[in-house]
Amino acid sequence: xxxxxxxxxxxxxxxxxxxxxxxxxxxxxxxxxxxxxxxxxxxxxxxxxxxxxxxxxxxxxxxxxxxxxxxxxxxxxxxxxxxxxxxxxxxxxxxxxxxxxxxxxxxxxxxxxxxxxxxxxxxxxxxxxxxxxxxxxxxxxxxxxxxxxxxxxxxxxxxxxxxxxxxxxxxxxxxxxxxxxxxxxxxxxxxxxxxxxxxxxxxxxxxxxxxxxxxxxxxxxxxxxxxxxxxxxxxxxxxxxxxxxxxxxxxxxxxxxxxxxxxxxxxxxxxxxxxxxxxxxxxxxxxxxxxxxxxxxxxxxxxxxxxxxxxxxxxxxxxxxxxxxxxxxxxxxxxxxx
Ligand SMILES: [Zn+2]
Ligand SMILES: [Zn+2]
Numbered sequence: 230x231x232x233x234x235x236x237x238x239x240x241x242x243x244x245x246x247x248x249x250x251x252x253x254x255x256x257x258x259x260x261x262x263x264x265x266x267x268x269x270x271x272x273x274x275x276x277x278x279x280x281x282x283x284x285x286x287x288x289x290x291x292x293x294x295x296x297x298x299x300x301x302x303x304x305x306x307x308x309x310x311x312x313x314x315x316x317x318x319x320x321x322x323x324x325x326x327x328x329x330x331x332x333x334x335x336x337x338x339x340x341x342x343x344x345x346x347x348x349x350x351x352x353x354x355x356x357x358x359x360x361x362x363x364x365x366x367x368x369x370x371x372x373x374x375x376x377x378x379x380x381x382x383x384x385x386x387x388x389x390x391x392x393x394x395x396x397x398x399x400x401x402x403x404x405x406x407x408x409x410x411x412x413x414x415x416x417x418x419x420x421x422x423x424x425x426x427x428x429x430x431x432x433x434x435x436x437x438x439x440x441x442x443x444x445x446x447x448x449x450x451x452x453x454x455x456x457x458x459x460x461x462x463x464x465x466x467x468x469x470x471x472x473x474x475x476x477x478x479x480x481x482x483x484x485x486x487x488x489x490x491x492x493x494x495x496x497x498x499x500x501x502x503x504x505x506x507x508x509x510x511x512x513x514x515x516x517x518x519x520x521x522x523x524x525x526x527x528x529x530x531x532x533x534x535x536x537x538x539x540x541x542x543x544x545x546x547x548x549x550x551x552x553x554x555x556x557x558x559x560x561x562x563x564x565x566x567x
Contacts, residue, residue: 233338235366235531241556246344246368250337251317253282255344265306265319267346268330269294269409282306282314284321286329286444290409293440306331308357324348325359326513327410328441334362342366343527347536349512350519351383354417355410355446359523367529368556371537372514373492380492380516386509387418393486393507394466401462401482405471405489405505408434410513412468413441415490416448418511419466429454429462431469431478459483474504492516521545 240247245257253263256273264278269290274283281288281300291299306312306321308331313319318336326347335342343364350359373380394402406412412434419428427450430438435453442448454467463483473479474487489505492512500508515523524532524546531552534542539555546553 233340235337235340235342238337239335239342246556248317248335248337251315251319251335253314255333256346263314264300265333266291267324267333267344268327270327270347273346276300280304282319284308284329284331287331288329289440289444290329290437293436311336322360322362323357325350325353325356328356328413328444328446330356332360332362334364340365342368343529344368345370345523347372347514348523349515350523351380353414353513354421355413355441361523361526364527364529366531366533367524367527368533368535369520369524369542370514371520371534371539371542373512373516374520374534374538374542376517376541378492378495378516379518380495380510380512383418383511384422386490386511387415387422389507390419390466390488390509391422391424393488394464397486398464400484400486401465401467402507403467403469403474403479403482403485403487404509405474405487405491405503406434406468407491408437408470411490411511413438413446413448414513415468415511416451417446420447420449424466425449426465427452429457429465429467431467431473433470433473434468455481471503524551525549 238249244259244261246255253265254261255265257264260277263280266274266283269287274291276295276298278300280302282304285305288303308321311318311320320334321331324330324332324346332343332345341364343362347370348359406415429452487505488507490509490511493499494508494510532546533556535556543553
């Protein structure tokens with residue numbers, strides 16, 4: 230029997246999840262002395278922590294976003310390598326969410342706790358696949374923690390986009406994508422599907438696309454959308470943050486078909502509200518089946534659910550005879566919003 234239960238050494242504070250015997254926080258929402266960061270999305274990686282430990286890719290993303298404010302000292306964590314911090318053994322393991330994303334494995338007093346951050350289980354050419362780790366406590370997100378959320382195969386969704394492009398050669402296709410992860414994933418999926426023409430990108434996506442390329446994720450020919458004439462953009466695919474379709478920026482495009490790539494596109498009403506004509510259900514988060522399968526696979530006796538729709542998932546976990554509770558972390562947002 231472990232001498233201490235994990236909930237006796239891991240605490241929820243206003244700053245975030247505090248690992249007491251290690252003296253550090255995981256994904257703190259307010260600046261702390263020592264932060265361990267799962268991945269670069271801004272609801273997990275915040276600026277101005279004193280010391281940051283994260284994968285080299287996550288640190289590069291934080292530097293690109295925050296510059297000097299990424300943290301006073303940035304230390305790269307090697308995947309699969311265990312280090313001792315205070316009285317805690319810490320290992321970063323791939324999470325399959327975005328480039329550099331990691332689960333953080335914490336071992337102390339005879340228990341193993343896995344803080345998975347955000348994760349997904351389907352293949353993604355822009356990052357390493359999720360690696361299940363057997364544990365006593367699994368801390369899981371529940372962004373899509375309802376049985377209605379079942380993401381179709383990505384190839385099918387990209388096929389819809391390419392079909393529409395073929396159908397409307399005189400129109401442009403404007404795809405709303407989140408700048409970190411989703412943009413690069415959609416580009417890779419298009420390349421996989423054989424789309425080798427230039428892909429036009431909004432200025433807000435360029436820096437992270439460049440960073441992905443420099444870290445070894447080839448994206449093929451990309452062009453700034455603002456440098457192309459209206460006529461040139463007919464029959465082309467343009468990627469932009471979701472908000473761009475509603476503002477003046479999109480006026481430069483010839484009669485755009487407005488698409489969006491997000492797990493939320495499963496909800497028709499949400500697509501309609503966003504003026505999305507062509508919803509593409511492509512997510513960097515686990516869907517309901519992936520959440521349930523992962524919880525089984527890691528064999529955790531106890532599951533802490535955060536970040537989304539806790540109730541349904543907690544109910545499901547308890548039905549399988551495991552303990553489950555909501556971990557009320559504040560400050561998390563939907564990084565997969567459309
Ligand atoms: Zn995320
Ligand atoms: Zn998140």
